[in-house]
Every structure is written in C-alpha cells, then in structure tokens.
Amino acid sequence: MSDHPALNAAVAAGAVLPVFVVDPAIWGPSGEVRREYLRRSLEALNGSLRGGLTIRTGDPVEVLPTLAREVAASSVHISADHGPYGSQRDDAVSRALSDIGVTLDTSGSPYAVSPGRVRKADGTPYRVFTPFYRAWCAHGWRRPAQSAQPASDIALVDGVGSDRLPPAPGSSTDTAFPQLPEAGEDAALKRWRAFADDALGDYAGGRDRPDLASTSRLSVHLKYGEIHPRTLLADLAEGASPDPAHIAHTAHIAHTADGRERLAKSYEIFRKELAWREFYADVLHHEPRSAREYLREEFSRMQYDTGHEADQSLKAWQQGLTGFPIVDAGMRQLLREGWMHNRVRMVVASFLVKDLHLEWQHGARWFMRHLVDGDLASNSHGWQWTAGCGTDAAPYFRIFNPITQAKRFDPDGDYVRHYVPELQHLAGATVHEPWTTAEGYSKGYPEPIVDHAEERVEALRRYEEIKAASPTGSV
DNA sequence: TTTTGAGTTGTTCGA
DNA sequence: GTCGAACAACTCAAA
Numbered sequence: 001m002s003d004h005p006a007l008n009a010a011v012a013a014g015a016v017l018p019v020f021v022v023d024p025a026i027w028g029p030s031g032e033v034r035r036e037y038l039r040r041s042l043e044a045l046n047g048s049l050r051g052g053l054t055i056r057t058g059d060p061v062e063v064l065p066t067l068a069r070e071v072a073a074s075s076v077h078i079s080a081d082h083g084p085y086g087s088q089r090d091d092a093v094s095r096a097l098s099d100i101g102v103t104l105d106t107s108g109s110p111y112a113v114s115p116g117r118v119r120k121a122d123g124t125p126y127r128v129f130t131p132f133y134r135a136w137c138a139h140g141w142r143r144p145a146q147s148a149q150p151a152s153d154i155a156l157v158d159g160v161g162s163d164r165l166p167p168a169p170g171s172s173t174d175t176a177f178p179q180l181p182e183a184g185e186d187a188a189l190k191r192w193r194a195f196a197d198d199a200l201g202d203y204a205g206g207r208d209r210p211d212l213a214s215t216s217r218l219s220v221h222l223k224y225g226e227i228h229p230r231t232l233l234a235d236l237a238e239g240a241s242p243d244p245a246h247i248a249h250t251a252h253i254a255h256t257a258d259g260r261e262r263l264a265k266s267y268e269i270f271r272k273e274l275a276w277r278e279f280y281a282d283v284l285h286h287e288p289r290s291a292r293e294y295l296r297e298e299f300s301r302m303q304y305d306t307g308h309e310a311d312q313s314l315k316a317w318q319q320g321l322t323g324f325p326i327v328d329a330g331m332r333q334l335l336r337e338g339w340m341h342n343r344v345r346m347v348v349a350s351f352l353v354k355d356l357h358l359e360w361q362h363g364a365r366w367f368m369r370h371l372v373d374g375d376l377a378s379n380s381h382g383w384q385w386t387a388g389c390g391t392d393a394a395p396y397f398r399i400f401n402p403i404t405q406a407k408r409f410d411p412d413g414d415y416v417r418h419y420v421p422e423l424q425h426l427a428g429a430t431v432h433e434p435w436t437t438a439e440g441y442s443k444g445y446p447e448p449i450v451d452h453a454e455e456r457v458e459a460l461r462r463y464e465e466i467k468a469a470s471p472t473g474s475v
Numbered sequence: 476t477t478t479t480g481a482g483t484t485g486t487t488c489g490a
Numbered sequence: 491g492t493c494g495a496a497c498a499a500c501t502c503a504a505a
Contacts, residue, residue, distance in 0.1 A: 120503070128482065128502055208484080272483080346484065385483085397497050398485045405485090456486085460497095467498095 002151075002185070003144040003228040006108030010077040017071050017157040018049055021064065022057040022165065025085065031369040033338040036168035037180050041224045044184025052156040057163045061092045068102045071157050079108040079225060082115040082281055083376050084288030110222070111278050112141035112229045115285035125286045128392045132282070133275045144231045178338035180372055181220060188221035192232065203266035210330075210341035211415040216270070219373035220339070222277065229274050236267050277378055283391050284377040290390075291380050292361060299389035302466045305357040313356045316449050317348070318366055320420070323448035325432050326406035327351050329419040336419065338372035343409050349386040350400035354459040355450050360387040388463070396463040399456050406432040420445070 010016045020042055027035060046053035056063045064076060076097055081090055094104040109115075118135050119125060126132035170177050181187070195216040199206060206214030221227045284290060294300045305313070316322050320331035330344035340348070345367075352363040360383040367383075368374045384390025388398075406429075410416060413431035417424050422445035423431045434440030441447065 126503085130482065131503055276483080343484080350485095392482070392502085394484080395482095395498080395500090400484095401486060 003231050006077040006079045008145045009105055009107055011154055013075055015155040015157050018052055019054045021060045023060055032168040033178055033370055033372045036171045037183055037372050039165045040183035048151045050152055054160050054162045061096050064093055065096045065100050073102055075103045075105055077105045079110055080106040082285050084291055110225050111281055112233055113139050115282045129279050132279050136275055141230045144234050180338055185226045188226035200266055204269050208343045208409050210344050211410045223373050223375050236271055280377040280381040291376055294389045295384050296389045298466050303462050304359045314358060314362055317352055321446050323446045324402045325416045325423060326402050329416040332419040334370050346386055347400050347402055347405050349383055351402055353387045354399045355455040399459060403432055
C-alpha cells in the first residue's frame with residue numbers, strides 16, 4: 001500500500017502483522033454487495049502483502065488484545081472509524097489494549113482532514129458547506145506518504161493463523177448478482193489515472209450526465225481505503241497527474257485561456273466533491289444520531305404516508321417500477337451494478353420523499369443495502385439534504401421534476417434505454433415520456449404510479465403544515 | 476452583540 | 491424557445 005497511514009506508521013515502528021478484523025456488528029448489516037467487495041479488496045491486499053494478511057473474525061475488543069499478546073506486539077495502528085459505532089468501538093479497543101500494556105495509535109484516518117479538526121473561530125463545528133470548504137482548504141492536509149519500501153518488502157510477523165471470509169451467497173454463481181468494479185489498490189490507482197487523463201478535464205460540464213462515463217467512480221475505492229483522498233488532492237494541486245499522456249492531453253485543453261479556466265474549474269469542483277465527503281463525516285462525527293434521525297427534528301412531525309399503499313409504493317420504487325423512466329433506470333442500475341450516478345440518486349431520492357411522501361430513512365436503508373460504495377455519513381446526509389431536513393438543506397420548494405431532469409441530463413435517452421428494456425424500442429428523448437407515443441407501453445412498461453404535479457402540491461402542503469406548527473413559525 | 480451577506484445540485488410562470 | 495422573477499424567509503458565518 002503506497003499511502004495507507006496506519007500501515008506506514010506500523011512499518012515505521014518495526015516488524016508488522018497486518019490484520020483485518022471482521023467485526024460481526026458491521027459485517028452482518030453491510031449488505032451482500034459490500035461484503036463481497038470487501039472480500040475481494042482484502043484478497044487484493046493479501047496479494048500485495050505476499051499472503052501476509054491475517055484475518056480474524058470477532059469483536060475487536062477481544063480479538064485485538066488476544067492477537068497482540070500472541071505476537072508480543074508493542075503497539076497497534078489503526079485507521080480510525082469516525083462513525084457513531086466505530087468511534088465508540090475504537091475507544092473500547094484502546095482501553096482493552098492499554099490494560100495489557102499495548103498502545104493503540106489511531107493517527108490513521110481515511111480523510112484528508114480528520115473529522116472534528118475543522119472548526120469555526122469559536123470552536124464549534126460548521127453547519128454550512130461553503131464556509132467549511134474554505135476552512136478545510138485553509139487547514140490543509142499532509143502530503144501522501146512516500147513509503148520507504150514497497151508492500152512486498154515489509155518485514156512481516158508470521159506464524160499466526162488466519163480466518164477465511166465466506167463469499168457472499170450467489171456472488172459467483174448468480175447472474176443477477178451485481179457486476180462489481182475491480183477491487184484493490186492497483187485498480188483504484190488505475191481508475192484515478194484513467195479519470196484524471198480524460199473525464200476530469202471536463203468534469204464541470206460532464207459530471208451531471210448519467211449517460212456518459214463522466215464521473216470518477218472512485219467512491220468505492222475511497223470507501224475501502226484503497227486510495228487516500230490526500231493522494232488525489234496532491235495530484236490535483238499539481239495539475240492532476242504526473243502521467244506524460246495526461247500532460248499532453250491537458251496541454252491541448254490548456255492551450256487557450258478559456259480552456260485553462262475550464263480545467264481549473266473542473267479541478268475545483270472535483271476537490272469540492274472530496275470535501276463534501278469530509279464535511280458529512282464531520283457533521284456525523286458531531287451529531288451521531290443524524291445517521292438515522294432527522295437533523296432538523298421538526299421534520300419528524302411532518303405527515304408521511306404509511307400502511308399498505310405506502311408499502312406498495314416503496315416496493316415499486318425499490319424494483320424500478322414507478323412508471324417514471326429516469327427513476328426506474330436509476331433504481332435498476334443500483335440493483336444491477338451496486339452503484340447509481342449521483343445526479344440520479346438525487347432524482348430518485350426526491351421522488352421517494354416528495355412524490356411518494358415516504359420518510360427518507362426508507363430510501364437510505366435501501367441504498368445502504370445495495371450500494372457498493374455505501375457510506376453512512378454521505379448516505380444519511382445526502383438523503384437528509386434532499387428531504388430538506390439536513391445540513392444546509394435544499395429549500396423546501398425545491399422539488400425535482402423527474403421528467404425535466406431526465407430531459408436535461410439524459411438528453412438522448414441513452415441512460416434510460418440502457419437500464420429499462422421495456423423502453424428500448426423508443427427513440428431519443430421519447431423514452432422519458434412513454435405516454436406521448438402510441439407504442440409507449442407495448443413492451444410492458446408500467447404507467448406512472450402517481451401524478452407528479454399533484455404530489456408536488458401535496459408535498460408543499462405538508463411542509464406548510466409543519467412550518468405553521470413550529471414555535472418560531474419557521475421550517 | 477448586532478448586523479449583514481450568503482447559501483451544491485430546482486421549478487414554474489409569465490413576458 | 492428563452493429569460494428573469496418568484497417561491498419564503500431561515501440559518502449560519504463572520505465582521
């Protein structure tokens with residue numbers, strides 16, 4: 001691993017026993033897709049460590065002290081987990097280790113700036129992204145570690161038994177199991193280079209287009225620590241990539257003042273996407289309950305649909321059978337690939353909350369079950385932003401129109417046709433409005449389960465209700 | 476303490 | 491088809 005803070009710190013301290021503890025409390029609820037990706041990622045890591053990775057299954061509070069005793073370790077180095085469960089668990093591990101005279105070093109973090117570090121002048125955390133972003137940039141981050149030796153040269157402790165991870169059921173035999181991206185550090189670096197050399201140049205213009213391969217697709221690699229954000233940030237600061245082919249490519253774009261401006265803008269926007277990940281981790285760090293509860297609690301008093309009909313709506317949404325092509329395409333992409341384009345995530349989330357009037361947690365849970373890049377902080381707060389109850393949330397009247405969004409961001413209909421076979425016979429943007437053509441429903445595509453214009457008005461009415469009911473008269 | 480300016484991602488309506 | 495205004499006034503950050 002070229003830039004893994006915890007491993008580098010351990011190497012600096014002497015011979016190393018690389019360990020991954022499978023914590024049943026996380027492994028169980030993770031969802032098959034992420035369990036399978038993690039298994040592959042650990043396989044790749046084990047490969048680059050010459051088979052030296054030890055896997056142990058169990059509660060880390062018991063597993064790690066046992067293992068530390070077994071190999072007479074003097075210190076344990078971990079990548080800190082900043083989630084509500086992980087931070088408490090890490091504290092417990094630290095106490096258990098110190099009882100047997102072993103220190104726990106939690107300096108490693110999967111963020112450029114550890115959650116909790118960026119604060120306002122008065123010491124309180126930020127609740128709005130843009131000021132956070134400015135302070136985060138000003139705070140700065142360390143340069144990527146230049147590890148003294150390749151992973152294959154690390155002095156390893158051996159002679160310790162390792163558990164095997166069970167593959168996710170169906171992952172190898174079931175054709176319906178999502179096609180996952182290649183796992184591991186090499187794959188992550190390759191992906192970053194490919195993105196930096198191509199789509200990053202027009203990220204500002206292309207990132208909202210689900211029909212194009214215009215996003216980085218690095219979320220899963222960041223999630224599993226296969227690449228460190230500070231590696232990306234350092235490359236961005238140097239003009240994105242040291243690769244000569246990239247320099248030639250960007251030199252071409254940067255030939256004009258206009259092109260240079262566009263490049264700088266694209267880098268800035270990508271840097272901001274990384275900062276969003278860190279902002280939401282920071283918010284969750286300060287408000288652990290916001291993983292599952294309304295950050296703005298007056299929204300818990302809003303009227304939501306429940307009961308049989310709501311269950312049916314949720315099922316239709318989950319399976320991509322709402323009759324709104326862009327929504328259905330997104331939900332089917334999720335099931336097919338364990339991933340969904342960010343723009344479409346917003347559209348389907350807005351649809352669940354504002355057209356179906358369901359609580360955001362239903363959608364967030366489904367996403368966490370099926371997303372290979374599912375990250376608690378980004379997922380919960382992305383949903384809360386859309387629902388209007390989160391940090392720096394969208395104004396309540398901002399309700400996505402699934403047809404307008406589809407026509408704007410999938411102008412030729414390619415994205416929808418790719419995921420919705422029942423609409424493949426419709427040409428161009430017609431796929432977004434099958435009701436406008438005689439053969440629109442000839443292949444079994446369902447009719448819309450709601451009327452968007454009506455549900456939009458209904459959503460606004462419900463917001464008005466909690467606004468009127470709240471003591472300050474505000475939402 | 477008070478005040479001022481600003482805030483990811485949109486839609487609809489009417490000129 | 492394109493454009494600007496209205497939506498509705500809040501909370502946050504910083505001076």
